[in-house]
Amino acid sequence: MNESVILLSIPGLRETDVARMTRLREMTAGGEIADLEPGFPCVTCPVQAAMTTGARPREHGVVGNGFYWRDQRRVEMWTAPSGCVERPRIWDVLRQRDPACSSAAWFAMHLKQCQVDFACTPAPIHNPDGSESLWCYTRPTELYGELRDALGHFPLIHYWGPMAGAKSTAWIVDSAVRAARAWRPRFFYIYLPHLEYAAQRTGPDSPEAVAAVDELDGLLGKLEAGFSDAYSPGRLLWLVAGEYAITPVAHVSYPNRVLREAGLLAVRETDDGEELDFEASRAFAMVDHQFSHVYAADAATARRVAEIFARHEGIDEVLVGPDLARYGLDHPRSGEVVLVSRPDSWQAYYWWLDDARAPRYARTVDIHRKPGYDPVELHFDPPTRSIPLDAALVRGSHGAPARDAAQRTVLIASEPGLFPRPLMTDTDVYSVVLGRFHP
Numbered sequence: 001m002n003e004s005v006i007l008l009s010i011p012g013l014r015e016t017d018v019a020r021m022t023r024l025r026e027m028t029a030g031g032e033i034a035d036l037e038p039g040f041p042c043v044t045c046p047v048q049a050a051m052t053t054g055a056r057p058r059e060h061g062v063v064g065n066g067f068y069w070r071d072q073r074r075v076e077m078w079t080a081p082s083g084c085v086e087r088p089r090i091w092d093v094l095r096q097r098d099p100a101c102s103s104a105a106w107f108a109m110h111l112k113q114c115q116v117d118f119a120c121t122p123a124p125i126h127n128p129d130g131s132e133s134l135w136c137y138t139r140p141t142e143l144y145g146e147l148r149d150a151l152g153h154f155p156l157i158h159y160w161g162p163m164a165g166a167k168s169t170a171w172i173v174d175s176a177v178r179a180a181r182a183w184r185p186r187f188f189y190i191y192l193p194h195l196e197y198a199a200q201r202t203g204p205d206s207p208e209a210v211a212a213v214d215e216l217d218g219l220l221g222k223l224e225a226g227f228s229d230a231y232s233p234g235r236l237l238w239l240v241a242g243e244y245a246i247t248p249v250a251h252v253s254y255p256n257r258v259l260r261e262a263g264l265l266a267v268r269e270t271d272d273g274e275e276l277d278f279e280a281s282r283a284f285a286m287v288d289h290q291f292s293h294v295y296a297a298d299a300a301t302a303r304r305v306a307e308i309f310a311r312h313e314g315i316d317e318v319l320v321g322p323d324l325a326r327y328g329l330d331h332p333r334s335g336e337v338v339l340v341s342r343p344d345s346w347q348a349y350y351w352w353l354d355d356a357r358a359p360r361y362a363r364t365v366d367i368h369r370k371p372g373y374d375p376v377e378l379h380f381d382p383p384t385r386s387i388p389l390d391a392a393l394v395r396g397s398h399g400a401p402a403r404d405a406a407q408r409t410v411l412i413a414s415e416p417g418l419f420p421r422p423l424m425t426d427t428d429v430y431s432v433v434l435g436r437f438h439p
Contacts, residue, residue, distance in 0.1 A: 003235045005436050006188045006227060007429070009048060009108070010216070012195035012204065012398075013242035015410050017213045023221035027238050028414040034424045036411040040327045040340075040401040042244040043289050043373075045109045047426050051241060052108070052189070053087040054430030056328030061086040062110070063333045064288045065373055068295055073278045075286060075371040082114035090433055091116040094187055097439055102183060106176045107191040112137050118179055120144070122156055132156075147175050159193075161365040162380035162387075166215045169194040173219050177226030184231055187433065190223075192216065199246040201378040203395035237436060239418075241429050242409025246396040247343045253314035254391075255285035255292050255339055256351035262308055264301065265351060273359040274352050276371055285339065287347040287372035290399030293335030302336040309337075314345035316400065327401070343407060346397035349374060355389045363387050 018024060018033070038047050039056060041064055049055075049062035057063045062085060066077035088096070091103035092115065104118035105111055111121040116139060123137035134153040138144040147154075151174050159168035169192050176190050194216045198208035227236060256276070259265040266280035276284060282301045285292040296302040306320045317323075317340040324330045329338060341347055349372025352358045361369045363386035365377045374387075375397070381388040402408055411424045411432075418432050 003237055003436065004184065004186050004188065004231055005237045005239065005433055006190070007051075007433060008220075008238070008240045009051065009189065009191045009243055010195060010240060011044065011047075011193060011243035012199050012246045013240070013409050014204075014245055017195070018410060018412070020210075020213060021217040021220070023217045023224065024240065024412075027220060027224045028240065028412045030416070031238075031412065031414040032416045032419055033410055033412045034419040034422050035405070036242050036409045036424050036426065037402050038244040038409070038426045040329075041288065041291050041399055042402055042407070043291075043399045044243070047243045048109050048191070049085055049087075050426040051243075051429040052089040052091075053085065054427045055087045056427065057334070058325075058328045058331045059087055061331055061333055063329060063331055064286070064291075064293060065109075066286060066288065066371075067333055068278075068286050068293065068335075068371075070295070075278075076368075077370065077373070078109075078367050080110060081112040082110050085110050089114075089116075090187060090189070090430060093434060094437060097437065101187070101437065102185040103187040103189075104176075104179055104183070104185040105189045106179070107172055107193075108189055109191075114139075118143070118183055118185055120147070120175055120179070122154060122159060124156060143179075147178065150178065151175060160367065161377050164197040164378060166194060166212075166219065169216065169219055173223045173226070177223065177230060180227050180230035184234070186437070192219070194219070196246070197378060199396040200375045200394060201396075203248050204246045205248065206395070209396075236414070238412075238414040239429070239432065240410070240412040241426070242411070243426070244398045245402070245407050245409050246398045247400075247406060249344050249346050249395060249397045251314050251342075251345040252391040252394065253312065253341065253345060253347050254350050255287060255294065255309070255347055256349060257353065258308060258312065259283050259285060259294075259305070260351055260353070262304075264305070267351060270359070272361070274357045275359055276351050283337075284351075285347070285349075285372070286335065287349045288399060289373055289375075289397050290341040290343070290346050292339045292347050292372070294337040294339060296336040299336075305337045309339055314341055314347075316340050316342040341397075341400055343400050343403075346375075346394065346399070348372075348376075348391040350389070350391065358389055362389060
C-alpha cells in the first residue's frame with residue numbers, strides 16, 4: 001500500500017474548536033476522533049517526546065521545556081539538541097526497520113543534530129555583538145538557503161513574542177509543502193503552534209482565540225491541498241494530535257520569591273540587575289507554565305521546600321520522593337521537588353522583590369537566558385517599549401495533570417479503526433503511527 005502518514009501536532013486544539021474548523025473536518029472526513037489525555041508535564045517538549053517515543057519522562061528524559069544541568073550549574077531553555085531525548089523517536093525506528101522509509105520533522109522540539117532524513121526548525125545565529133541573524137537548522141544543510149530564497153526568512157518575530165501570529169505558521173505550512181513535493185517522505189511530523197498565542201495571551205475562549213482557530217483552519221486547507229498534490233497518486237493518512245489543552249487562569253504564584261524569602265534562594269548583584277545565583281542557592285525553582293522543578297541542595301532542604309509549599313495558594317500538589325515516580329518523573333534531570341499548580345493558576349519565574357532590580361533581559365523577549373518559561377513575553381508595554389513585569393496579564397496556561405475533560409484535547413484520524421479506546425494518551429500516538437508501517 002503506497003501510504004504516507006502525516007502527523008500534525010497542534011497544541012491547544014479542543015473538540016469545541018474542531019466543530020468550527022471546516023477544512024480540518026474535510027481533511028479527516030470518514031475517520032474518527034478520540035479524546036487525548038496528555039501525560040504530565042503537559043507542556044510542549046515532554047508531550048512531543050511522549051508522542052514520538054511512546055515513553056514517559058523517566059525513560060525519554062525530557063522533564064520539561066528546559067533542563068538544569070547540575071554539573072554545569074546552568075539552565076538551558078528550548079535549545080537542547082536531539083541527544084537529550086534518550087529513547088529512539090518514530091523516525092529513528094522507521095529507519096532501523098527500513099532504511100528506504102524516509103521521514104521528515106518540521107519544527108518539532110529537540111531536532112538539532114537529529115538523524116531524521118528531512119528537518120527544519122528555528123536556529124537563529126547569535127552574533128558576538130549580541131544581535132541575532134535569522135536562520136533555521138535543516139537537513140539537508142542547504143535546504144534553509146533554498147527555503148529562504150523561495151519564501152523569505154522564517155519570520156521568527158511572529159513565532160513567539162508580542163507579534164506572534166499566523167505568519168509563522170503560514171511559513172511552516174509553505175515550507176512543508178515544498179519539502180513534500182521534493183521528497184514525498186513516508187512519515188511527516190509537523191508542529192503548528194498557532195493556537196498557543198491568543199489562548200495564553202487573552203484566554204482560550206476569548207474572541208482572539210476563536211479568530212486564531214479560524215486562521216489555523218484556513219492554513220490547514222492550504223496544507224491539505226498542497227500535500228494532496230505533492231503525494232498524488234499516493235494515499236495520505238492524516239493524524240492530528242492536540243498535544244495539551246490551555247485552561248483559563250486568574251492567579252499566578254512566584255516560587256522563587258517564596259524560596260528567597262525563606263532564605264533558600266540567593267542572588268548576585270550585576271550591572272544588569274539581580275541574577276539568580278545557582279551555586280549559592282540552597283533551592284531554586286525552574287518554572288514551566290503550571291509546574292516547576294525545584295532543585296534542592298540536599299534531602300533536608302527538599303523536605304523544607306515541601307513543607308513551605310504544602311499549603312501555598314495556587315499550588316495543588318507538592319511532589320517529592322515516591323510522588324515523582326507516580327508521574328514518571330523519577331529521572332535524574334528532575335528537581336528534588338516538583339510544584340504543581342491548580343488548573344486556574346500558573347507559576348512565574350520572577351525572583352526579584354523590587355522590579356527596579358529585575359535583570360535587564362526580564363523586559364525583553366529572551367527565551368534562552370530566563371531560567372523558566374515566560375508567557376508575559378506575549379505582551380508589550382508601549383510606554384516603555386518593553387515586556388511588562390506583570391504576570392497577571394497572562395490569561396491561559398497549561399502543564400498541570402489532565403484530570404478532567406477541560407484539560408484534554410483530541411486525536412483525529414482520516415481513517416476509522418485506528419484508536420482502540422475513546423480516551424487515548426500522548427504515548428499512544430507513537431503506536432498508532434508505527435502501526436501503519438509493517439515491521
